[in-house]
Amino acid sequence: MSDRLLDGLTSRRAGIALLAVTLCLPPFYLDAFWLRIGLFSMAAAIGAVGLALLTGTAGQLSLGHAFFLAVGAYGYVWLAGEPGPGLPPGLAALLAVLLAGAAGGLFSPVAGRVRGIYLGIATLALVFLGHHVLLTADSVTGGFNGRSVPPLTLGGFTFGAGDPELTVLGVPFGAEERLWFLGLALFAFTWFTARGLLRGRPGRALAALRDSETAAGVMGVDVARHRSAAFVVSSLYAGLAGVLLALAFRRVVPDYFSLALSVDYLAMIVIGGLGSVAGATAGAVFVTALPLLMTRYADQLPLVTAPGSAEGFVGPTEAARYLYGAAIVLVLLYAPDGLHGIVRRARDRVRLRRPRTPGTDPVTSPPQPAAAARSKEHTP
Amino acid sequence: MNDRTPAAPPVLGVRDVTVRFAGLTALDGVSFTVVPGSVHALIGPNGAGKSTCFNVLSGLCRPAAGTVTLGGTELTRLAPHRIAALGVARTFQNIVTTQGTVADNLMLGRHALSRAGFAASALRLPRAVREQREHLDRVREIAGLTGLGQHLGSPVALLSYGDRKRVELARALCLEPRVLLLDEPVAGMNAAERARMAEVIGDLRAELGLSIVLVEHDMGLVMRLADDVTVLDFGRPIAHGTPDEVRQDPEVLRAYLGADVQAEDAA
Ligand SMILES: Nc1ncnc2c1ncn2[C@@H]1O[C@H](COP(=O)(O)OP(=O)(O)OP(=O)(O)O)[C@@H](O)[C@H]1O
Ligand SMILES: [Mg+2]
Numbered sequence: 001m002s003d004r005l006l007d008g009l010t011s012r013r014a015g016i017a018l019l020a021v022t023l024c025l026p027p028f029y030l031d032a033f034w035l036r037i038g039l040f041s042m043a044a045a046i047g048a049v050g051l052a053l054l055t056g057t058a059g060q061l062s063l064g065h066a067f068f069l070a071v072g073a074y075g076y077v078w079l080a081g082e083p084g085p086g087l088p089p090g091l092a093a094l095l096a097v098l099l100a101g102a103a104g105g106l107f108s109p110v111a112g113r114v115r116g117i118y119l120g121i122a123t124l125a126l127v128f129l130g131h132h133v134l135l136t137a138d139s140v141t142g143g144f145n146g147r148s149v150p151p152l153t154l155g156g157f158t159f160g161a162g163d164p165e166l167t168v169l170g171v172p173f174g175a176e177e178r179l180w181f182l183g184l185a186l187f188a189f190t191w192f193t194a195r196g197l198l199r200g201r202p203g204r205a206l207a208a209l210r211d212s213e214t215a216a217g218v219m220g221v222d223v224a225r226h227r228s229a230a231f232v233v234s235s236l237y238a239g240l241a242g243v244l245l246a247l248a249f250r251r252v253v254p255d256y257f258s259l260a261l262s263v264d265y266l267a268m269i270v271i272g273g274l275g276s277v278a279g280a281t282a283g284a285v286f287v288t289a290l291p292l293l294m295t296r297y298a299d300q301l302p303l304v305t306a307p308g309s310a311e312g313f314v315g316p317t318e319a320a321r322y323l324y325g326a327a328i329v330l331v332l333l334y335a336p337d338g339l340h341g342i343v344r345r346a347r348d349r350v351r352l353r354r355p356r357t358p359g360t361d362p363v364t365s366p367p368q369p370a371a372a373a374r375s376k377e378h379t380p
Numbered sequence: 381m382n383d384r385t386p387a388a389p390p391v392l393g394v395r396d397v398t399v400r401f402a403g404l405t406a407l408d409g410v411s412f413t414v415v416p417g418s419v420h421a422l423i424g425p426n427g428a429g430k431s432t433c434f435n436v437l438s439g440l441c442r443p444a445a446g447t448v449t450l451g452g453t454e455l456t457r458l459a460p461h462r463i464a465a466l467g468v469a470r471t472f473q474n475i476v477t478t479q480g481t482v483a484d485n486l487m488l489g490r491h492a493l494s495r496a497g498f499a500a501s502a503l504r505l506p507r508a509v510r511e512q513r514e515h516l517d518r519v520r521e522i523a524g525l526t527g528l529g530q531h532l533g534s535p536v537a538l539l540s541y542g543d544r545k546r547v548e549l550a551r552a553l554c555l556e557p558r559v560l561l562l563d564e565p566v567a568g569m570n571a572a573e574r575a576r577m578a579e580v581i582g583d584l585r586a587e588l589g590l591s592i593v594l595v596e597h598d599m600g601l602v603m604r605l606a607d608d609v610t611v612l613d614f615g616r617p618i619a620h621g622t623p624d625e626v627r628q629d630p631e632v633l634r635a636y637l638g639a640d641v642q643a644e645d646a647a
Contacts, residue, residue, distance in 0.1 A: 192504070193502035193503065194502070196501050196502045196503065196504040196508075197498060197501050197502045199501075200496055200500075200501030200502075200504075200508060200512060201487075201490075201491060201494050201496045201497075201501055201508075201511075201512070202496075202497065202498045202501050202502075203501070204478075204480075204484060204487055204488050204491070205488070205491055207478055207479065207480065207484075208478045208488050210478075211477075211478040211479055212476050212478065214440060214460075214476065215472070215476040215477070215478065216478075216488075217439070217440070217459065217460030217461050217464075218438050218439075218440070218460050218461075218464055218469075218470055219461075219464060219469075219488050219489055219491055219492070219551065219555070220461045220464035220465055220489075220491045220492030220493075220555065221461055221488075221491055222459070222461045223459075223460075223461065229498060233498060
């Protein structure tokens with residue numbers, strides 16, 4: 001191994017360590033408002049990574065992501081709560097994630113049969129069905145008013161206020177501080193596993209499905225199995241995101257898991273750049289944080305109504321939607337590969353100026369979709 | 381890792397294969413046998429059904445009648461990925477690569493030969509990492525064999541047409557095939573690229589001992605490489621034989637080679 005490569009590896013390790021430390025700092029310096037933004041962003045990023053695998057990498061359009069998020073969230077609440085089996089919360093969380101995966105598996109025969117926009121519409125049905133069930137199955141879901149979320153307890157440690165009281169470096173650790181670290185751990189897990197998938201054999205097979213099912217089949221990829229697997233994996237991540245969202249909200253209500261949520265997730269992966277973990281994360285932070293920030297600073301923004309005042313034209317949430325709507329149009333027009341593509345091109349440009357490092361591993365680049373719109377199938 | 385025996389490939393037998401598309405008979409009772417280790421050319425005018433025949437062989441198209449066998453296994457009812465796992469690899473007439481780098485494409489060719497599943501890859505288990513590294517080594521070898529060594533890290537989309545054709549060939553070779561189906565491997569290439577490709581195909585056959593079924597309009601290439609030739613016309617097989625026999629077959633001359641051969645003879 002060349003010294004250069006070793007240097008590269010150590011500087012990479014150092015970079016990751018620095019990032020990890022930085023991400024651990026906010027609970028010591030920021031108040032609950034910012035921590036909540038971070039927490040929701042992390043949960044959204046986990047869900048967005050799942051959708052990026054399904055829609056970005058495997059090329060299967062899904063408008064049903066909100067449904068799988070709901071299965072995770074409500075699954076946890078029911079399994080850990082009362083009425084419900086009242087399982088230990090850790091176990092309930094795990095089972096809720098598996099339940100979401102199973103829901104994806106149940107849907108996969110449909111996914112195996114319909115493609116493209118038709119699949120999108122089939123998944124749309126899931127959202128309506130799910131919403132209806134959430135409203136009507138009162139005994140499980142609590143109906144319109146939803147249910148409060150039991151806090152997660154792991155080995156006697158509660159990710160909520162108190163029990164045990166905890167003060168770290170003079171900072172009292174309440175629910176937000178504790179959940180921040182939980183979210184961080186789950187997000188790190190998601191990042192690690194999703195990138196492993198994308199850079200490994202399954203990721204290449206899924207990307208091949210997207211580019212040409214014919215070529216994938218001829219190269220030995222079991223097309224039907226991988227189409228289903230993409231749904232299951234994506235739903236597992238959605239379930240995990242759902243559990244974390246439930247814990248962050250402390251109350252789940254049916255109206256949150258509507259079609260608009262599915263569209264938000266699609267917006268995240270389009271803005272971030274289809275099929276990349278980093279892109280999905282960036283998109284998730286953007287789409288999640290924007291409305292919260294605009295609500296908070298509404299009084300300082302032109303044209304935006306502060307909550308509780310009559311001036312201005314649009315409410316902060318609507319204004320945020322206009323903004324990220326505009327962001328989507330701009331991305332589709334000028335950078336179809338999203339934030340991730342912009343960063344990658346900038347990095348390539350920097351790299352071109354410097355001499356190339358020998359021995360870089362060509363396979364470690366995950367499959368890159370070059371454009372949001374592409375021709376799907378080739379006839380052999 | 382190279383777990384397929386280097387023994388002679390099995391016989392590929394095509395028996396009375398008929399394919400119909402809404403009123404059009406694309407293949408009409410086609411039979412031929414690919415002798416292990418030989419280069420078998422499939423020729424015929426445009427629309428004769430050559431690519432359709434490849435689609436039957438690779439499981440993309442179900443024939444209305446007839447069978448395809450590889451050794452003792454019938455291929456006709458198998459899904460494409462099962463046929464690939466038996467060691468039948470192909471290239472496409474119009475290039476069908478996936479996005480990503482050349483290495484990504486070639487690693488896709490290793491799919492059937494590797495095991496790592498979703499869980500193992502997601503958790504980056506040591507065996508998945510090791511497997512990926514081993515297959516990458518073999519991919520480098522094959523890239524070298526096909527002259528793609530220096531392109532491994534380049535996105536396929538940025539390569540020249542000839543190079544992309546070679547990527548397809550290399551990807552097929554990554555399956556460690558026992559039977560290789562090449563659909564017009566030199567179409568659209570310039571003279572230098574053609575000569576290069578002909579050399580590569582010749583080497584492959586000599587070094588790897590695989591059976592090759594070759595569809596090609598370049599008669600010079602067919603005559604040089606093929607051991608046997610089957611001629612199709614409107615889906616019907618009209619002649620079989622060695623290149624020299626086929627060249628002299630009056631039916632073939634009339635249906636297909638006629639003008640060319642006479643022009644060549646006159647020259
Ligand atoms: N999927 C399909 N549906 C309908 N007709 C088809 C289909 N595929 C091929 N055909 C028809 O079958 C006939 C044989 O086509 P095929 O592609 O096998 O010819 P070919 O010998 O490969 O020709 P070329 O030399 O131009 O590649 C053609 O008339 C074609 O139009
Ligand atoms: Mg053809």
